[in-house]
Each structure stands twice: as structure tokens, then as C-alpha cells.
Amino acid sequence: MQTQDGMNYAPKGKPAPVCEKGEFPFAAIGLDHGHIFGMCNGLIEAGGQLKWVYDPDPAKVEKFIQTYPGVKAARSEQEVLQDPNVKLVAGAAITSERCALGMRVMSHGKDYFTDKAPLTTLTQLEQARQKAAETGLKYAVYYSERLHVESAVYAGQLIEQGAIGRVLQVSGYGPHRINVPSRPDWFFNREQFGGILCDIGSHQCEQFLYYTGSKDAKVVNSQVANYNHKQFPTFEDFGDCNLVGNNGSTGYFRVDWFTPNGLSTWGDGRTIILGTDGYIELRKYVDIAREKGGGHVYLVNHEGEYHFDVTGKIGYPFFGELILDCLNRTEIAMTQEHAFKAAELCLLAQRDAKLIEGVGQNVSQ
Numbered sequence: 001m002q003t004q005d006g007m008n009y010a011p012k013g014k015p016a017p018v019c020e021k022g023e024f025p026f027a028a029i030g031l032d033h034g035h036i037f038g039m040c041n042g043l044i045e046a047g048g049q050l051k052w053v054y055d056p057d058p059a060k061v062e063k064f065i066q067t068y069p070g071v072k073a074a075r076s077e078q079e080v081l082q083d084p085n086v087k088l089v090a091g092a093a094i095t096s097e098r099c100a101l102g103m104r105v106m107s108h109g110k111d112y113f114t115d116k117a118p119l120t121t122l123t124q125l126e127q128a129r130q131k132a133a134e135t136g137l138k139y140a141v142y143y144s145e146r147l148h149v150e151s152a153v154y155a156g157q158l159i160e161q162g163a164i165g166r167v168l169q170v171s172g173y174g175p176h177r178i179n180v181p182s183r184p185d186w187f188f189n190r191e192q193f194g195g196i197l198c199d200i201g202s203h204q205c206e207q208f209l210y211y212t213g214s215k216d217a218k219v220v221n222s223q224v225a226n227y228n229h230k231q232f233p234t235f236e237d238f239g240d241c242n243l244v245g246n247n248g249s250t251g252y253f254r255v256d257w258f259t260p261n262g263l264s265t266w267g268d269g270r271t272i273i274l275g276t277d278g279y280i281e282l283r284k285y286v287d288i289a290r291e292k293g294g295g296h297v298y299l300v301n302h303e304g305e306y307h308f309d310v311t312g313k314i315g316y317p318f319f320g321e322l323i324l325d326c327l328n329r330t331e332i333a334m335t336q337e338h339a340f341k342a343a344e345l346c347l348l349a350q351r352d353a354k355l356i357e358g359v360g361q362n363v364s365q
Helices: 035-045 058-067 077-081 095-107 122-135 150-160 201-212 317-328 336-351
Strands: 025-031 049-054 088-092 111-115 139-142 167-175 217-225 238-245 250-256 270-275 278-283 296-301 304-309
Touching (some): 025 035, 025 058, 025 095, 035 049, 035 088, 035 317, 049 058, 049 077, 077 095, 088 095, 095 122, 150 201, 150 278, 150 296, 167 201, 201 238, 201 250, 217 336, 238 336
Parallel strands (some): 088 111, 111 139, 167 250
Antiparallel strands (some): 167 270, 217 238, 270 278
8 A cells, every 4th residue: 555645545455345246347437646546446345346447648547457457448438438337437537527527427327436526616516416316326425534544434433332422523634745746737736626625625524524413514714825835826735624514513624735754654644523422533544653554543431541453453334335325226335415515515615715824924923
């Protein structure tokens, strides 16, 4: 697994097939972001059969085939979309192009599974909502910082069991290492990546909704900055946001591109969940200066203090649930409305974000 660069973070779990071999053929279209490997890993481990790959860049396709021997390289996108056996298309296109790809996939009668952020504008969100409603097909989203992190999965299980009572507040921290030389040009163009709150903030909005059980929320305040990457005028390297859920819960998150080189992984992602009867802290990818591996869950409640290392013990149930949802037309893995609401919140946070004053100056003076 790539641990230095979050763009190529692709966890591998234990095979846990939920369907018969050949029952769930799927394809990959759009290899612009390395998350496509994590998405495909999860579906294959859950019993999916990766049949096709298409991208206009032959180099990306060649790398993909080296990772997944046996997958067929399509000559065109249409060759994939017109295959009646393909049930789902997974895609990690340039963020601003993800919605258009989804519309083409769903127009051909297939479910769509996209990397986050699933889209970059509220107009695209409305198009996606209409298409899902018209077709009954899925516009599923890879919110990997919860779905592909065992500590985050386990936290959800603890909350469901009542370990900390009613959830009152969620604080999320999503620092990332920027690795400028390894990033494509589109990554630094706000029109294409959507802005920092749209991009990596989408993870945080989704986790807030999930852990608090909120069906809706308001963005109370959001702000962004480009502190240290002025060579990219439309890029943002810092953002934060306050949320209030429709059930009274509150949330705060901070996302940034300032992971120092001394950290052993691409980001010290953490989540702190406060409940009426206790709290949970997740140290997702590293327990700094102690253990380089992630998977750490800390729980404090009325019974005591607990530490769980859940690495390799919980798995990633989302992918099997998604396959079964596609086969059975259910909504167990994630409801469509939840996926879209998380996207809506990050878009609203981005749209209404204030530019932090003092950027480009020594703000401590």
C-alpha cells in the first residue's frame, strides 16, 4: 500500500466475496486519480469481476493492467458502456468531469461508482439527483476516509452499540502531503478540482452526517486560504468549516496540504467523536512517534478507558454491501440521499467560504 502519497492510497483487505464468481462484472473508466485502485481492490475482494478498463492515456491503462492482469483494455468508452454484462462502472476522472461520466454511465443502464468529490458544482449535483431519480440507478461515492479505514468502520459500530450515547459533536482533521512533483496540472486548478472544501472536505462532511445520524445540516462558517503555494493562484492549501446538523449535533473540520516530510505516512488523519456518555478518538493512519501503522481507536466512557488496534480485524464491509445493493436494488451500503447530502454540504461550504485575511503576510504580526 502507498503510504507516502494519499493520491495513491489503495488499501487491500481480505477477500470476502458476497456473490458468485462472474455474477458482478464491473469496469473502470477514468484513471486520473489513484483512488481508482482502492475502489477496484474493494470491489474485487467483495467478489466483483473487473472486466474492462478505459482511459484515453495509454500509459495509465498500461499501469492499471500491470496491477490487474486479465482486465481487457477497451478501444473506447463506448465499448465498455455497450457491454450488457457490465453492471457497474467505477471512475476516478478529473473531479469536474466526474458528473458527466456518471450521466453517460447511467444513460447506458449501469450503476456508477465515483471517487470523491463526486462533482464540483451545485448544477452538476442537481443533474445527478435527477438522473438517479429518473433511472433508479446508483451514483455511489467512494468516501474512502470512512469506507476504507478500519478504525472509522469500527467507530460506527461502537456508536451503533451505544458505547458513547448520543453523538453531540464530531471534529475531523484531514491533513495531506502535497508532493507537488507527483501531481497532475488539473490538481492545482480550482475549476477542475473544485476547491479544498469540495475535495478533501467531502470526506469530512460525509463522516459528520454518518456519525451524528444527521439527515441534513447547515454550513455555519467556512474559510479557505492559499498560504504557501502562490505559484498556483487558484489552489487552496487550507480550509476549515463549522456545521450544525438537523438533530442539533455540531461539527468542525480542518483540511490542509501541510503534512511535513518527517511524518511516516501521507497524513495524520484523526476524528474525535463526543457523545453524551463518552468519546472516541480515531488515529487512522499513524499513532505518531509510537506506531507507524494506523487503525487505532481510543474509547473513553463510563466503564473506563480503552485502546483498540483494529488493523486487519474489521474489514471493509461497504464494498460487499454495495455489490449486493446493485444486485438486489437495496440501499444498505449508503443511501443515495446521504451520498448527495455530503456532496451538497461540501459544495455549499466551498461556495460560501471566506478567504482568510492576512494570507501572504506573516499573520502572527
